[in-house]
Amino acid sequence: MTHNIYEIGLEPNPANFLPLTPVSFIERTAAIYPDRLAVVHGTVRRTWAETWARCRRFASALEARGIGKGDTVSIIASNIPEMFEAHFGVPMTGAVLNTINTRLDAEAIAFILTHAEAKVVLVDPEFSEVAERAIHIAGLRGCIVVDIEDASYDGGHRVGSLTYDELLASGREDYAWELPANEWEAVSLNYTSGTTGNPKGVVYHHRGAYLNALSNIVTWGMPQHPTYLWTLPMFHCNGWCFPWTIAATAGVAVCLRAVRADAIFDLIRAEKVSHFCGASVVLAMLVHAPDELKSGLHAGIKVMTGGAPPPAAVIAKMEALGFDVTHVYGLTETYGPSVSCAWQEKWDGLSGDERARLKARQGVQSIASGGLMIARPGSLEPVPSDGETIGEIFMRGNNVMKGYLKNPSATDESFQGGWFASGDLGVMHPDGYIEIKDRSKDIIISGGENISSIEVEDVLYKHPEVMEAAVVARPDEKWGETPCAFVRLREGSAATEKDLIGFCQQNMARFKAPKTIIFGDLPKTSTGKVQKFMLRQRARDLETAS
């Protein structure tokens, strides 16, 4: 035993060791900037003092109803103030916030409520019908159902025993919340959208939420007092931890019920929005919006995009509109963004297209991340940094989930040798930036050659008539598989299958060009990811039919 003078009489005590929790951000901001605008929702404008008072009332009312450490509080809601408040009020009690994807059907919601053992469910009127059915199917005993009343939605009906405002009225503003006893305690529960099988419940902890919220600030170079528009659903990875980031920076949370181009552009102008996040499908919607919607935008609006790899062409068009796009990558399991395409000054002088191509890469680890590599599964041997050799993306860090709730086998499978296995395939470029090539199940193997579906989609997006594109494998007797593209064209476009295949052949290796093009809308998950399993099924059906 070596003598270590630094380990004697220097133990942690309540003055020098405090559990990290994102709740501390709102407490501090409400104390320092009580009169500053915190939340905007239609005609509702609340300060930080008002919002914090509502959170305290909410938390005390939950506690009075027996809710506390380790209990699940579920919410089915759009990006409305109550959803924002739940990110503070629920963890204050020691309970765990479970935000539910609003586009799920009643059966899927019922599975989640049952699996999470929900003690409380908060319901946005827009989703009262599906929530009512889900609660009925789940048959939860003693579960408290709370109706949110919201002027921005005309419709719905009461399904619970009290309203959110009644709940708040029963609470106390002088509620003295306590830090979690341990920063490893669960703060939230997010079910993966899971394209097959039952969804898995990803558990976040206070420590990770605190650190990833700060990491957002550093990664994005965020100043104090950003005005943040809620284009990204808060039910998705807790809005990439941005409710907590906005509290830490004393910003303004501009709520948004429906993600529509007109509402987004209107709010950007009216509230002088400085920052927003969105899946690439949201960006595509904005660039393809009618020109009259886009007039009068101020310069330098910062956009963070991720969730699905954004086509370089969409990035280029966004930047041409004056937006400053930062591309991030992560999974529900990594609290949202854990990788960011950090900009290099030496790229400043490049052409717009070249800049967009570089920005379309997923990038490098964020501040909160503790490691990122592309390696061979099993051996965990990193692949060469040649931009070509495909391997699996592995991460580690304090922004990796605790694990999947009540699912030890899935948890064990996802952690390998001190790393989290993402299930995504990618390459490592010589400059240390990663680029996703596919989900492991999305790669197309044609004549023994790997074809990245994302690479083919990227070329299709460069065609001026293409609004959306998704490429999957179509079974083929000769080649094993061939690329099959599903494409949505701009309204009124007359582009043909032959046009697009020819365009692809001219813009990439010929064997990678799609052999089939199917026109129409693309099926998507609630987070804007194309449901490729459905497209694969359709491609298989084509084969059978031919």
Place this chain on the structure above:
Amino acid sequence: MTHNIYEIGLEPNPANFLPLTPVSFIERTAAIYPDRLAVVHGTVRRTWAETWARCRRFASALEARGIGKGDTVSIIASNIPEMFEAHFGVPMTGAVLNTINTRLDAEAIAFILTHAEAKVVLVDPEFSEVAERAIHIAGLRGCIVVDIEDASYDGGHRVGSLTYDELLASGREDYAWELPANEWEAVSLNYTSGTTGNPKGVVYHHRGAYLNALSNIVTWGMPQHPTYLWTLPMFHCNGWCFPWTIAATAGVAVCLRAVRADAIFDLIRAEKVSHFCGASVVLAMLVHAPDELKSGLHAGIKVMTGGAPPPAAVIAKMEALGFDVTHVYGLTETYGPSVSCAWQEKWDGLSGDERARLKARQGVQSIASGGLMIARPGSLEPVPSDGETIGEIFMRGNNVMKGYLKNPSATDESFQGGWFASGDLGVMHPDGYIEIKDRSKDIIISGGENISSIEVEDVLYKHPEVMEAAVVARPDEKWGETPCAFVRLREGSAATEKDLIGFCQQNMARFKAPKTIIFGDLPKTSTGKVQKFMLRQRARDLETAS
């Protein structure tokens, strides 16, 4: 025992729990921005890849010499690249970095080296003589003394067994450093300048250094890639954690051997400095510098000041020069800044003087702080937020020291009921901002009334001829004590004692005005704090002599 589904099968593992350490910042930045400028020192310009390689060489060379966990590596150096590198190279080995105040005498340095049980001492040539004597007095056995060679200092002599460059040459760039086993492990050791008695060794840990470095970014709204000028000594609270902040933001560390106005203005222009920190005495030096030095400054340079309360007049003059001043407050025991005078938009329209007066208040807790209050010692009962009732300043948070090294009684005394007792006296304003009134030993009690020495100094600073002022108690038969001011006038000024006393009487309550003015230079600690114990002695001597 209640059933908690979140505590089963969700334990930490190496993929999702990593000890926080500021070393991770430089590793990440060097990987992402290898070719970006990291350190500037005269003609030396090194990138992050080069700096990180030097840190790895340094760490491996230390480890090869048996240095590791719990060992102390001391350094006596100006703000030169080796000092910056030591903030990473030393903690990488598990050893503890002990930066020593360069203005101490040999006896004080010897005390520190002995008390810290230094295993290695790095010596800047400027301090070779005092270091040599200190090492001799300390008589440390087996201590490795390393000479730094630096072209910016002409003189000094070798006192060690090898040079820093020789040490690096013996190290390995492929050194694989390891995270600390526990983020609570010590990262650095800073001795308080202690105006009486032996200095106390304040111990920081990896967790606090990481969090306070990020807190600097959020508090100051720092963007990526700041250009930071080293006007604040790195030996002072590890430069308020800014070596780690600069690494986290991939900024540029502009070194500075001597804090002189000409060198500062030259470097600000030449390197396009965006941020710097300094004690208020540095700011006073800049505002009083000849006008020709100040020409051609770019706009929006951000200055963080603290260490001693800056007179409002100095802040106003700095802002008139175009600098954006943020006032922070903290102690060695709080990793430097733990309180910040957060700006409120509603103050934007105020006059320059009024703005400066508000900025001269110490402010509110930073993001890393977990609590701040003004309370009565003993009972810990908070004083009213009336801006008048004086109490002691208490803090808590992850940026409060582990304790004092090998000094359990001082450690125990400083922690009271879950709080750190700062020993500073202040008031809480109605808006939640604190303002320091004095160190507890600096308050002047005259005729039973408390007089804040800082308040008197603030008035003196408003006099156009006053360059520096410090006020202490002078024993008085009638009043008990009266305020005695020590003043340094602008060069060539003809202001008299009568002028200044009259000025004070017109600008504050008459009884608070100084009864005595002594002209001359003020004795200061290395961190720019006036050594009031010396002035108090001189004031006592006056009494005896009169």
